[in-house]
Amino acid sequence: MISVKNLTKRFGNITAVDDVTLEVERGEVLGFLGPNGAGKSTTMKMVTGFLQPTGGSVSVCGHDLTSDAIRAKEQIGYLPEGAPAYPDMTPRAFLGFIADIRGLSGGERSARLDEVIAKTHIENVLDQSIETLSKGFKRRVGLAQAILHDPPVLVLDEPTDGLDPNQKHEVRTLIRDMAKDKAIVLSTHILEEVEALCTRVIIIAKGRIVFDGTPLDLETRSRHHNAVSITLRPESTKGVREALEALEGVSSVEDISRESGGFSYMAYPSNGQPILGSISQLVRDHSWEVDDLHVERGRLDEVFREMTEASEGGRS
Numbered sequence: 001m002i003s004v005k006n007l008t009k010r011f012g013n014i015t016a017v018d019d020v021t022l023e024v025e026r027g028e029v030l031g032f033l034g035p036n037g038a039g040k041s042t043t044m045k046m047v048t049g050f051l052q053p054t055g056g057s058v059s060v061c062g063h064d065l066t067s068d069a070i071r072a073k074e075q076i077g078y079l080p081e082g083a084p085a086y087p088d089m090t091p092r093a094f095l096g097f098i099a100d101i102r103g104l105s106g107g108e109r110s111a112r113l114d115e116v117i118a119k120t121h122i123e124n125v126l127d128q129s130i131e132t133l134s135k136g137f138k139r140r141v142g143l144a145q146a147i148l149h150d151p152p153v154l155v156l157d158e159p160t161d162g163l164d165p166n167q168k169h170e171v172r173t174l175i176r177d178m179a180k181d182k183a184i185v186l187s188t189h190i191l192e193e194v195e196a197l198c199t200r201v202i203i204i205a206k207g208r209i210v211f212d213g214t215p216l217d218l219e220t221r222s223r224h225h226n227a228v229s230i231t232l233r234p235e236s237t238k239g240v241r242e243a244l245e246a247l248e249g250v251s252s253v254e255d256i257s258r259e260s261g262g263f264s265y266m267a268y269p270s271n272g273q274p275i276l277g278s279i280s281q282l283v284r285d286h287s288w289e290v291d292d293l294h295v296e297r298g299r300l301d302e303v304f305r306e307m308t309e310a311s312e313g314g315r316s
Helices: 040-047 069-074 091-101 106-120 135-147 165-181 191-197 215-219 240-246 276-286 300-311
Strands: 002-011 014-024 029-033 055-060 076-079 153-157 183-187 200-205 208-213 228-232 250-257 263-269 290-295
Touching: 002 040, 014 040, 014 055, 014 183, 014 208, 029 040, 029 165, 029 191, 040 055, 040 153, 040 183, 055 069, 069 076, 076 135, 091 106, 091 135, 106 135, 106 165, 135 153, 135 165, 153 165, 165 183, 165 191, 191 215, 191 300, 200 215, 200 300, 208 215, 208 300, 215 300, 228 240, 228 276, 240 250, 240 263, 240 276, 276 290
Parallel strands: 029 183, 029 200, 076 153, 153 183
Antiparallel strands: 002 014, 002 055, 200 208, 228 263, 228 290, 250 263
16 A cells, blocks of 8 residues: 655755655554654655655555656545644635545535544534634644545544543544554554554654564563562562572562562563463462562563664754
């Protein structure tokens, strides 16, 4: 659905995007991540034809974005950063304008307008000028125009930016419902959004791809993946740390907190392998009084930070 090959963008002496190659299939929701200045928005602008690349190629649904630009752009719904729109227009007039540009007419035009208005819950602000809308409503109007023509490819730059928790849930549900029939690329800084929505993750740093895999693949790179947290009552703490450290498969143990007179430890596994079973057996063997015992998930923020720290102070 989207094929990007050796995509490069330079602004003078600055290389904002550096030889990026990727493909996105129907049914995929690709989370496109990176720190500020990593080249995310620049890449998305080139993928949608908004910005001309310095080198490389983009095709959308088999249409080259340079030689067959109109056919390629017909396949794309694009929500840019900031959701720009004509401020003096109302959402009703703006969406009608977009419907005309997209070539919608007659019953199809009316049906699509009614559907996207309902899906994005903007009924109550249709006749209010866009410049007076809250950031969240502007974002929803922007999303409505992106999906109006029911495109097979969606490129969404921070789709839930400015939305409250209920609105975020609604938009995520909408994206999830559309995903099976489309190829969706979304840029986000919200890592919980990656876990909630994405089937695949790409991390870009200094204009280059540094990770391409599933959210689970990303989780497994965290030192907390399969780590075990254990909290014991005060009378059961003698020799616990030593016993945990001696356990096969445990690489290290940290004293993480003291709560209500008890003790909490974090046991980290060697090579990310599961250690819960071994620790549970250790608890039974020593008859420890345990208040809490659970397995940690990998921490995406930890992995993201490690992968992108070198890009701080990078590109726009």
